[in-house]
Amino acid sequence: MITFENVSYHYSNAEKAAVEKVSFELEEGSFNYLTGPSGAGKTTLFRMMYMDMTPTKGRLTVFGRNVSAMSQDDISLMRRRMGIVFQDFRLLPHLTVKENVSLPLTLTGPMSQQQESCVDEIIDWVGLGHKSNILPGFLSGGEKQRVAIARAVVNRPRLLIADEPTGNVDASMGRRIMHLFTELNKQGTTLLIATHDRELMADCPAPSIIVENGRISKLHAA
Amino acid sequence: MLRLDLSARKALSLGKDAVFRLLVLMMIFLGWLAGMGAAGLLGLDEIYHQWQLNQKSHVSVYLMPDSTPRQIETLEEALIIIPGVRDIKRLDQDSIRQLVQPYLDDRTSLPLPKILDVKVVEGLDRAAFDAQVHSLFPLAEIDDARAMLKIVADGVQLAQTAVFAVASVIFIVLALLVSLTVRSGLQAQQRSLAVLQYVGATNGFLTLLVMQQVLQRAIIGTVGAAILGAACLWGLQESYDSMSTYLTYQVWMAIIAVPLALMVVVMVSAYWSAVTTLSQRQVTADGITS
Numbered sequence: 001m002i003t004f005e006n007v008s009y010h011y012s013n014a015e016k017a018a019v020e021k022v023s024f025e026l027e028e029g030s031f032n033y034l035t036g037p038s039g040a041g042k043t044t045l046f047r048m049m050y051m052d053m054t055p056t057k058g059r060l061t062v063f064g065r066n067v068s069a070m071s072q073d074d075i076s077l078m079r080r081r082m083g084i085v086f087q088d089f090r091l092l093p094h095l096t097v098k099e100n101v102s103l104p105l106t107l108t109g110p111m112s113q114q115q116e117s118c119v120d121e122i123i124d125w126v127g128l129g130h131k132s133n134i135l136p137g138f139l140s141g142g143e144k145q146r147v148a149i150a151r152a153v154v155n156r157p158r159l160l161i162a163d164e165p166t167g168n169v170d171a172s173m174g175r176r177i178m179h180l181f182t183e184l185n186k187q188g189t190t191l192l193i194a195t196h197d198r199e200l201m202a203d204c205p206a207p208s209i210i211v212e213n214g215r216i217s218k219l220h221a222a
Numbered sequence: 223m224l225r226l227d228l229s230a231r232k233a234l235s236l237g238k239d240a241v242f243r244l245l246v247l248m249m250i251f252l253g254w255l256a257g258m259g260a261a262g263l264l265g266l267d268e269i270y271h272q273w274q275l276n277q278k279s280h281v282s283v284y285l286m287p288d289s290t291p292r293q294i295e296t297l298e299e300a301l302i303i304i305p306g307v308r309d310i311k312r313l314d315q316d317s318i319r320q321l322v323q324p325y326l327d328d329r330t331s332l333p334l335p336k337i338l339d340v341k342v343v344e345g346l347d348r349a350a351f352d353a354q355v356h357s358l359f360p361l362a363e364i365d366d367a368r369a370m371l372k373i374v375a376d377g378v379q380l381a382q383t384a385v386f387a388v389a390s391v392i393f394i395v396l397a398l399l400v401s402l403t404v405r406s407g408l409q410a411q412q413r414s415l416a417v418l419q420y421v422g423a424t425n426g427f428l429t430l431l432v433m434q435q436v437l438q439r440a441i442i443g444t445v446g447a448a449i450l451g452a453a454c455l456w457g458l459q460e461s462y463d464s465m466s467t468y469l470t471y472q473v474w475m476a477i478i479a480v481p482l483a484l485m486v487v488v489m490v491s492a493y494w495s496a497v498t499t500l501s502q503r504q505v506t507a508d509g510i511t512s
Contacts (some may be wrong), residue, residue: 050420052420072419072424072425072501073424073425073426075419076419076422076423076424076425076427077422077424079419079420079421079422080421080422084420086420090413090416090417090420091417092233092413092414092417094232094235094238095232095233099232099233103230103233103417103418103421104421104422106230106233107230107421107422107423107427151421
C-alpha cells in the first residue's frame with residue numbers, strides 16, 4: 001500500500017536531512033504505530049505519506065504509484081481514498097461540524113440521503129450529535145479532534161493515517177476512537193497511527209515503526 | 223456542469239473578500255457604461271446615415287430673384303450634361319417661401335431667390351458644375367452639403383473610435399479587477415484550499431467552486447446592467463419623441479449584448495486567474511501551500 005525505498009527528505013534551509021534512507025512497507029489491511037521522540041522525523045514521514053511533500057531522494061509509492069511522478073490532481077484524487085487526522089485538526093472555521101465532516105463526500109456532487117445519514121451517524125458516534133450545527137471555534141480541543149477523526153473516516157478510507165488522534169481526548173473517548181479505528185481495520189482499512197501514548201499502544205497492540213534521528217531504528221512486532 | 227454541494231461551496235467562499243463582494247456593483251456600473259456607449263455609438267451612426275441619405279445626393283443652387291425663366295432654362299440645359307448630374311428640379315415659389323421664411327421674419331415683401339434642387343451621384347465633376355453655374359450666374363450661391371458631410375463623417379468616426387477605446391478600457395479594467403479579486407480571494411484562503419486538497423479536491427474542482435461564485439455574480443451584474451441601460455433608453459425615448467427614430471433594434475440589442483460580452487470577459491478572466499493561481503501554489507515547510 002505504501003512503500004518507502006531508501007527515502008530521504010532534506011528541507012532546503014536545514015543542514016541535515018530530516019529523514020534519511022528510510023525503507024519500510026505498509027501492507028494493505030495492516031495496522032501499525034509510528035512512534036519516536038519529537039523531532040525524529042515522524043511528521044516528515046507523515047507528510048510524505050499523504051503526499052504533501054515528495055522525497056528528495058529515493059522512491060515512495062502510495063497505492064502502487066510513484067509519488068514523485070504524480071501531478072497535484074493525481075495526488076488529490078489519491079487522497080480521496082485516504083483519511084488523514086492532523087494533530088492540529090485542520091478544520092475549516094467557517095463551516096459547521098456537520099459541514100466539516102461531510103466535506104470529503106461533497107467532492108463528487110450533492111450528498112445522497114444515505115451519505116447524509118452516514119455523516120449524522122458518525123457525528124453521533126464521536127459524541128457530537130448535539131453540536132453538529134455549531135462552528136469549530138466553539139468547540140474544545142478534544143471535540144475538534146473528534147470532528148477531525150469523523151471527517152477522516154466518513155468516506156470509509158482504504159488508508160487511514162492519524163497523527164496523535166487521541167492526544168486531546170479523555171481516556172474513555174480515546175478508547176472509543178481506538179475501537180472505531182480497529183473496527184475499520186478489521187473491515188480492511190490500512191491504519192497508521194503516530195503516537196507517544198504507550199498506554200494506547202498497550203491497549204491496542206500492533207507493530208510499531210520507531211523513528212530516531214530521521215531513520216527507522218526498529219520495526220517492533222506487536 | 224457538475225452540481226456542487228452547499229458545504230463545498232461554503233468551504234471556499236470568495237464572498238469574504240471585500241473586492242469580490244463589489245463585483246456585482248462593478249459589473250452593473252461598467253456594463254451599463256459600456257452598453258450606453260455602444261448604444262450611443264450605434265444611435266449616432268443611425269443619425270449620421272439618415273442625414274447622409276438625405277443630404278449627400280443633393281446640391282442646391284441659389285439664383286438671384288430677377289433671374290428669368292429663359293436664363294434658368296439655359297443653366298438647366300448646361301448642368302444636366304455635366305457628369306454626375308441626374309436631375310434638376312426648379313422649386314416653386316411656395317416651397318422657397320417656406321424654406322426661407324425663418325430667415326425673413328416679417329420682411330415678407332423681399333423678393334425671393336430662385337432655387338434649383340440638383341440631384342447628383344458620386345463622381346460629380348464639381349469644378350465643371352461650379353464653372354458652368356458662375357459663367358451664367360456670377361452671383362449664384364451653390365450649397366453642397368457633401369463637404370459638411372465629410373466633416374461630420376470624420377467627427378462621427380472620431381466619436382466612434384473614442385467610444386470603442388473607452389469600452390475597451392472598461393473591458394480591460396474589469397478583466398484585471400476580476401483577475402485581481404480571484405487571485406487575492408484565493409491567496410486569502412490558503413488554509414481552506416489546503417484542507418480541501420487534503421480531503422481530495424482537485425484543481426478542477428476548486429476552479430469550479432471559483433467559477434460558480436463568479437458566474438452567480440456575473441449573471442446578476444449583467445442583468446442589472448442590461449435593465450439599467452434599457453431603462454435609460456426607455457426614459458430617453460419617452461422624453462424625446464424624435465429619439466425613437468434613432469433607437470433602432472440594434473441600439474436596444476447593444477444594451478443587452480455589451481453586458482453579456484462583459485460577462486464572457488469576466489468568466490474568461492476568472493477562469494484563467496483561478497487556474498494559474500491554483501497551479502502555482504507551492505508547499506511550504508509547515509504544510510500549508512502558498
